[in-house]
Amino acid sequence: MTRLSLSSFGFVSISSLGLVLAAVACSSSTPSNPGGMAGAATAGGGGPSGGGASGNTAGAPNSTAGNGTVAGAGNNTAGASSGTAGNGSGTAGSNPGGAGAAGAAGASGGVGAAGTPGTAGSGSGGAPATVTLPPLVTSAPGAYWKTDGTLTDSTAAATVTVNDTAVAQKWDGFGAAFNELGWTVLTTADMKTQAIKLLFSATDGAAFSWGRIPMGASDYATSRYDDDGGTDVAPSGETNRPAKDTSMAMFSITRDGQNLIPYIKAAQAVKPDLRFWSSPWTPPVWMKTGFATAANGAKKPSFYDGGNMTSDAATLTAYASYYTKFVQGYKAQGIDISVVSPQNEPGYEQNYPSCLWDKATYTTWVGKYLGPAMKAINVQVMLGTLSNAGDNSRTDLDIATAVLADSTAKAAVSMAGAQWGVLDKVVGGTTFGGLPIWATEHRCGNYPWNPAGQPAYNSAQAPNDQAYGVESWGYIRDAITKGKVVSYSAWNMVLDKSGLGIDTTRDWKQDALLVADGGKVNPTPAYYVFRHMSQYVTPGASVVGTTGGDAIGFKNPDGSIVAVLFNSGAANPSYVVAIGGKKVQFAMPANGWATVKVKP
Numbered sequence: 001m002t003r004l005s006l007s008s009f010g011f012v013s014i015s016s017l018g019l020v021l022a023a024v025a026c027s028s029s030t031p032s033n034p035g036g037m038a039g040a041a042t043a044g045g046g047g048p049s050g051g052g053a054s055g056n057t058a059g060a061p062n063s064t065a066g067n068g069t070v071a072g073a074g075n076n077t078a079g080a081s082s083g084t085a086g087n088g089s090g091t092a093g094s095n096p097g098g099a100g101a102a103g104a105a106g107a108s109g110g111v112g113a114a115g116t117p118g119t120a121g122s123g124s125g126g127a128p129a130t131v132t133l134p135p136l137v138t139s140a141p142g143a144y145w146k147t148d149g150t151l152t153d154s155t156a157a158a159t160v161t162v163n164d165t166a167v168a169q170k171w172d173g174f175g176a177a178f179n180e181l182g183w184t185v186l187t188t189a190d191m192k193t194q195a196i197k198l199l200f201s202a203t204d205g206a207a208f209s210w211g212r213i214p215m216g217a218s219d220y221a222t223s224r225y226d227d228d229g230g231t232d233v234a235p236s237g238e239t240n241r242p243a244k245d246t247s248m249a250m251f252s253i254t255r256d257g258q259n260l261i262p263y264i265k266a267a268q269a270v271k272p273d274l275r276f277w278s279s280p281w282t283p284p285v286w287m288k289t290g291f292a293t294a295a296n297g298a299k300k301p302s303f304y305d306g307g308n309m310t311s312d313a314a315t316l317t318a319y320a321s322y323y324t325k326f327v328q329g330y331k332a333q334g335i336d337i338s339v340v341s342p343q344n345e346p347g348y349e350q351n352y353p354s355c356l357w358d359k360a361t362y363t364t365w366v367g368k369y370l371g372p373a374m375k376a377i378n379v380q381v382m383l384g385t386l387s388n389a390g391d392n393s394r395t396d397l398d399i400a401t402a403v404l405a406d407s408t409a410k411a412a413v414s415m416a417g418a419q420w421g422v423l424d425k426v427v428g429g430t431t432f433g434g435l436p437i438w439a440t441e442h443r444c445g446n447y448p449w450n451p452a453g454q455p456a457y458n459s460a461q462a463p464n465d466q467a468y469g470v471e472s473w474g475y476i477r478d479a480i481t482k483g484k485v486v487s488y489s490a491w492n493m494v495l496d497k498s499g500l501g502i503d504t505t506r507d508w509k510q511d512a513l514l515v516a517d518g519g520k521v522n523p524t525p526a527y528y529v530f531r532h533m534s535q536y537v538t539p540g541a542s543v544v545g546t547t548g549g550d551a552i553g554f555k556n557p558d559g560s561i562v563a564v565l566f567n568s569g570a571a572n573p574s575y576v577v578a579i580g581g582k583k584v585q586f587a588m589p590a591n592g593w594a595t596v597k598v599k600p
Helices: 014-026 181-184 189-200 260-270 311-329 359-376 396-405 409-414 421-428 465-481 525-534
Strands: 134-137 162-172 172-175 210-214 275-279 337-340 381-384 413-419 437-441 487-490 494-496 512-516 521-524 543-545 550-555 561-567 572-579 580-589 593-598
Touching: 134 525, 134 580, 162 550, 172 525, 181 260, 181 494, 189 260, 189 512, 210 260, 210 487, 260 543, 275 311, 275 381, 311 337, 311 359, 337 421, 359 381, 359 396, 359 409, 381 396, 396 409, 396 421, 413 421, 413 593, 421 437, 421 465, 437 512, 465 487, 465 525, 465 561, 512 561, 525 543, 525 561, 525 593, 572 593, 580 593
Parallel strands: 162 572, 172 210, 172 487, 210 275, 275 337, 337 381, 381 413, 413 437, 437 487, 494 512
Antiparallel strands: 134 593, 162 543, 512 521, 543 550, 550 561, 561 593, 572 580
């Protein structure tokens, strides 16, 4: 998350999910090996959810089943975690079993000791079910996500025309970030089920295609940590910085298993084909020098906050190993990370987990260390996530230029990630040597520096209101139609109504897609803005041209054409869209959105 003032702004059944969440809730112990956690089974087929078996041996495969058979799962010495079912038939899935958790019992098993990691089952999951969506959905203040409107043929002049022969970039999907705080504010199983359904269901939710996973603490973790045994001690100069661990002997994803992995597994139960990318906000603190001090605003200095990455070969080699172990640790949980970023916002030192990189070290890191390490495990490297476009003496654009000027480093990156100020530059025409560009982080609203033209900062709580929904629409529309991005990710999926992270200096109450409050999960207007696109547009679609009105057009791989429209004016009972070789008319609400889908 950027924290400085910027100069310009531009289905799987829910019953199955409930069993996964119940299995997660039952496990209370830590794994016996570094990087291992008890893995909940997922299912490839259309069968019912499987219960925990009695007395499974430790570390049996986390298998899945199709065609109505019960999904077995064998991670605990005693009872196993529950399996879940997918839509359609299929052969056994391939989730590997992690280390068995101690303590929790299955359906009839007793409490047992921690197990050892199991091996992966073989085969593939069942095919996803065909989803039929309403051809028209509208949203407006007090009337979000209305599906009772109708499309009728029209001969009138079109307000918006979709030209599906004017093909622009190929679309790779919408997404959002998994953060610890989001999972912890979902305090009941019902809240978890509701939130995951709203975010990932293809029939009843936003159907997000990508999930961003923080590598160590983000500013919306529950506390500062990394996966190499670092502790958040108050700095005493450099005298008590945690010791170096160049062998990565301390590496473990045990902490991730407390909140992040259960959050992600719950999403996978509803969206089995969910894809993942990951980025660190800071390397392990022993790899840095310095930290954000009181002199630059830190009210509670931490080795995690700010400082500079060191450039010696031993450290960079160890950091590449850290990435490898992180990706492999998640893979052992059935979570395949396909893209990694070298650093979140390398040009910002913040009073939350962050790290400054000079362009020479960043270039060397990407080209000679991270790139080869990730190529060896078939993971792509992103040039990003880039944010600082000139707010201070450092800019992420300088780093990008240096990487692209180095043939070895350039060959190591597969896409560029842009957010905040750098995304503004992308909207204005900045490119990165022909690399596909992802919009990696949606602006989170309620800016405490009160930029001109934006709603006033709310010091009481995150607004999460219609104004932020309209603001969100503008960012997404411009990034897609002007910046030609191929993917767009929201920031926090879920927060409480306060919206505070772990920034120790600024009282920034940030907006989210869903707000947990009083035992309920409340979608925000911004959520519906994302859903108007993400539920209807599938990866592999093409962005297509539109004229008239305020609109974005897409053509899906199945040939269906989608128009997403915003009306900032009065209600229009005869709003006409020319799409798919015909004209259709419907009632467009005031200050609202509509999605129209036709199959020529």
